[in-house]
Amino acid sequence: MAQIRIGVIGGGASGMMAAITAARQGAEVTVLERNNRLGKKLLSTGNGRCNLGNMDMDPGHYHTEQPGLLEHFLKRFSTEDTISFFQGIGVLLKDKGGYLYPACEQAAVVQDALRYELDSLHVREITECHIREIGRDGRTGKLQVSTGEKTYLFDRVILACGGQAAPGTGSDGSGYKLARQMGHSLIPVVPALVQLRCGETCLRSVAGVRADAEISAWCGESCAARERGELQLTDYGVSGIPVFQISRVVNYIMREHREVKLRIDFLPDYGEAEYARLKAARKLLLQEERTVEEFFTGLLHKKLMCLFIRMAGLKPGDRIALADPAAIEKVYGLIRRWELHVTGSNSFESAQVCAGGVPLDEVTKDLESRKLPGVFFAGEVLDVDGRCGGYNLQWAWCSGYLAGMAAAAGERQGAYAQDTSA
Ligand SMILES: Cc1cc2nc3c(=O)[nH]c(=O)nc-3n(C[C@H](O)[C@H](O)[C@H](O)COP(=O)(O)OP(=O)(O)OC[C@H]3O[C@@H](n4cnc5c(N)ncnc54)[C@H](O)[C@@H]3O)c2cc1C
Numbered sequence: 001m002a003q004i005r006i007g008v009i010g011g012g013a014s015g016m017m018a019a020i021t022a023a024r025q026g027a028e029v030t031v032l033e034r035n036n037r038l039g040k041k042l043l044s045t046g047n048g049r050c051n052l053g054n055m056d057m058d059p060g061h062y063h064t065e066q067p068g069l070l071e072h073f074l075k076r077f078s079t080e081d082t083i084s085f086f087q088g089i090g091v092l093l094k095d096k097g098g099y100l101y102p103a104c105e106q107a108a109v110v111q112d113a114l115r116y117e118l119d120s121l122h123v124r125e126i127t128e129c130h131i132r133e134i135g136r137d138g139r140t141g142k143l144q145v146s147t148g149e150k151t152y153l154f155d156r157v158i159l160a161c162g163g164q165a166a167p168g169t170g171s172d173g174s175g176y177k178l179a180r181q182m183g184h185s186l187i188p189v190v191p192a193l194v195q196l197r198c199g200e201t202c203l204r205s206v207a208g209v210r211a212d213a214e215i216s217a218w219c220g221e222s223c224a225a226r227e228r229g230e231l232q233l234t235d236y237g238v239s240g241i242p243v244f245q246i247s248r249v250v251n252y253i254m255r256e257h258r259e260v261k262l263r264i265d266f267l268p269d270y271g272e273a274e275y276a277r278l279k280a281a282r283k284l285l286l287q288e289e290r291t292v293e294e295f296f297t298g299l300l301h302k303k304l305m306c307l308f309i310r311m312a313g314l315k316p317g318d319r320i321a322l323a324d325p326a327a328i329e330k331v332y333g334l335i336r337r338w339e340l341h342v343t344g345s346n347s348f349e350s351a352q353v354c355a356g357g358v359p360l361d362e363v364t365k366d367l368e369s370r371k372l373p374g375v376f377f378a379g380e381v382l383d384v385d386g387r388c389g390g391y392n393l394q395w396a397w398c399s400g401y402l403a404g405m406a407a408a409a410g411e412r413q414g415a416y417a418q419d420t421s422a
Helices: 014-022 040-046 067-076 079-088 105-120 172-183 201-206 241-255 272-285 293-297 302-311 325-336 391-408
Strands: 005-009 028-034 093-096 097-102 124-126 133-136 143-148 151-154 157-158 187-192 196-198 210-219 220-233 237-239 261-265 338-346 352-358 375-377
Touching: 005 014, 005 143, 005 151, 014 028, 014 105, 014 157, 014 391, 028 151, 040 210, 040 325, 067 391, 079 093, 079 097, 079 187, 079 391, 124 293, 133 172, 133 325, 143 157, 157 172, 157 338, 157 391, 187 272, 187 293, 201 302, 220 272, 241 338, 241 352, 272 293, 272 325, 302 325, 375 391
Parallel strands: 005 028, 005 157, 028 124, 157 375
Antiparallel strands: 093 097, 133 143, 143 151, 187 352, 196 237, 196 338, 210 220, 210 261, 220 237, 261 338
């Protein structure tokens, strides 16, 4: 029987996994990659250490419009499968509090190991090849992909172009355009896992401060998202893991031209009663000779404390004994509930992933397009985004594997088959 010819558009995490999987099934695979080498984005993942999975694979760590469908995909390629796959291509892994990394903590080895495996399976790589068109060739019935200048024909195609986060690594949003050409709709795409920008100019005085905090996003009086972790203050807004986690929700609200406020609690371990006791105990420090700054010292980072003192209308050098008790109370209030007005997020350039994409109900249980059969999807181009912690790469491995298996399978396994599943 003639080999099935598969073209993989995009040689990122999901495309490399799809190509390896399909080639292992005996398909003749070509990866078409717009960069001059495969796996460029992998190098910047996990701050160069590549957090490639997570031991806690609760589907609740993902966002999509179709959680039921996603769960079905996630179950078919688990973290254990990721571990066996990487061990199988020689990469030792380590588990750091549930987060999976290559043991040497070097993303480059993950990229190298994937490329060596592609080589050993004789997967053809065509680099500097930016695919702009996709469709069916009327004459041969094969799938046709084209750069505009060069055209390639395949039996099956796997679209693994990523989203449009970090476009410098190659994912410039062209996967969405190709999906649209095929007749797919798109769940609106917004930057996710990204810094938020705020209107308060006073942020400049606290830029660089890091603090453990709880941050919540509010639309009117309803709380849209809440996270705890290390917050980083910047001159334009807020950053850090908890901010990344809530950023997709904030961006979707702002897309509807609704206002979002952030509330930050810098002492999230204190309940109301405990906080009242803490304030009562500190009354002992209300001594004649202490300044306002001296009185508040020890509660928070010095720069933040000075900012809150000024925001409450006090001066750090004033004597605390003469300070207005309402102003002292205001400082205590700001520590628990500092409000910032969001003006937007940083752009796709700074985002780690995109939220939105091709809806999961427009693909079959084998990730095959319901619009152009024979084309399979993998990775971030689909409407799936995960929390920080290795979830996005796990989705890339999982969807790449499933798409590669299905694309390489015989005709009755999904490709070209009339799909009747919901
Ligand atoms: C700074 C940063 C840090 C991250 N850290 C982590 C982490 O530690 N853990 C984690 O789980 N996730 C992390 N992510 C997210 C993760 O890297 C992505 O979710 C994942 O790489 C998506 O895989 P993908 O294959 O769908 O897309 P990509 O990896 O983006 O690959 C898409 C590929 O397709 C190519 N391409 C695009 N369009 C075309 C076209 N038209 N023709 C030909 N080629 C095309 C691109 O050049 C690219 O090589 C991070 C992301 C960033 C930006």
